Amino acid sequence: MTDWSQIVQEHGPMVWRTVYRLVNHEADAADCFQRTFVSALQLSRQEQIRNWPGILKRLATARALDCLRQRQREWRRWTALREGLSIDRKTLGPVLAAQSSELADQLRQALRELDEAQAQVFILACLEDWPYEEIAQHLGITANHVGVLLNRARTALRERLRSHESAAFPPQTEKKS
DSSP states (O other): OOOHHHHHHHHHHHHHHHHHHHHOOHHHHHHHHHHHHHHHHHHHHHSOOSOHHHHHHHHHHHHHHHHHHHHHHHHHHHHHHHHHTOOOTTTSOHHHHHHHHHHHHHHHHHHHHSOHHHHHHHIIIIISOOOHHHHHHHHTSOHHHHHHHHHHHHHHHHHHHHHHHHHHSOOOOOOOO
């Protein structure tokens, strides 16, 4: 039987140094730290581990690289969104250009406030034009669930953008002379 408290106590500092050195972010490092030991537990159920430091270092490195890849995907998603919402100011008048720019900023903010799965589905379906089946396969969910998430995302975005609109453009009351 494996004594996990002893393994964590003995090898935890090395795992922490490994993941933190790679991700350079405390919350991400803590997540990678936990995932490393979960992976080690799963591996130990399949085979006997003879070299704990070696396997933990390899797993920690793999989990940190997974985290870095996830960060890169998220960065590309937001960069693509930013570029996709860019405005050609030459074709718009100054008022429309300002309104379009403000709307794009509001959409970005509203997408950041969405649940991560809803935001991913919305971006892939509406901005990247991916079919439901590809989104489902990419995210590891069913195509039906993609539709549900997309509907929820649209509803939440509609509500958020309406609240932004009402805050930015309060109803005008007529002045009596």
